[in-house]
Amino acid sequence: MTEIQPIIRLENIDVTFEQKKQSVKAVKNVSLDILPGDIYGIVGYSGAGKSTLVRTINLLQKPTHGNVVINGTYLAKTTDNKENYIASKELRQQRKKIGMIFQHFNLMNERTVAENVLFPISHLKLSKSQRKDKVNELLELVGLANRANAYPSQLSGGQKQRVAIARALASEPEILISDEATSALDPKTTNSILQLLKKLNIELGLTIVLITHEMQAVKEIANKIAVMEDGEIIERGSLLEIFTAPQKQLTRDFIDTATNLEDGLRKVKSQTAIKNLQAPDIFVQLSYAGASTDQPLITSLFKDFNVTANVLFGNVEILQETPVGTLLAILSGKDTDLTAAINSIKKQNVKVEILKGELA
């Protein structure tokens, strides 16, 4: 089987901003491969270096060091003490393959929706009917047919972002970079824009790089995630890997913002059943992904081990078509039965954390 070539390859990227008194290392030795058709979420707090990193993809930001390779073409290449950048004419061609959308939409307010959408291809000699067809086709795609003659001020935030997406698609890019594109929108509108991005990913095969500080947005549509902190990628993996086995505290913090678990745990911990927990009972968190979810876990605990489970909180989410579940429960039974039950659960690929009490 031939290996799939990345559509975006960043190799050892450094970006340093030299200021009067100090230099700021915004990106430090970051390498990243993004495959065609990925929706790659890049998550981090403000100032982590996400925008700076992603702007190197189309050389809006030149890297201080490192290589940028798009579809096998080097846009920037650093060899020993030598930097090479692609010629500007070729760069213009390459940039057409990379669309961008932003938090504040960046529409031209004095122009209509149609004029905004057609702006990137205004150099093309299109007849009036061709222009109309192109606008209709793009607005149809983003769910904004019939608003061609409106002005941005007459549109809602979500509609403005749809126009920005249509504009980004006008030059038929293979890659779309979304820089906090949903951060200014309410949750419902955010979701509708994310679903639109997902649709474009599926229908057009568009590769999407999604920069955000909202893990919730990434969780909805991304298949891969990189977490950035202080100019570095500190953790990366598939959506499922990151959500089920995060390695870094920052990643866990981000995940907590996108699940109900933290809130559930806080509420459950204040319940009297937990406060008055008596040995040998234990309070556990059971986490599972994929096949384990289907197993009648609770039933088998009683049937096979005579252990009863008092479930205080449960949450199941579907991440990339895989069920990922968490249960908070008090398990009661004899010492030896509890130990046997826990061992059996672990064998079924269920992660067990004892939150209160202990096994004998």
Ligand SMILES: Nc1ncnc2c1ncn2[C@@H]1O[C@H](COP(=O)(O)OP(=O)(O)OP(=O)(O)O)[C@@H](O)[C@H]1O
């Ligand atoms: N043009 C610039 N000149 C000097 N410093 C800059 C410049 N652009 C970014 N920085 C600095 O680089 C660091 C990373 O900024 P960047 O905007 O990439 O972070 P971010 O993760 O995208 O955060 P945000 O969401 O706030 O944009 C910050 O310390 C920022 O102040």
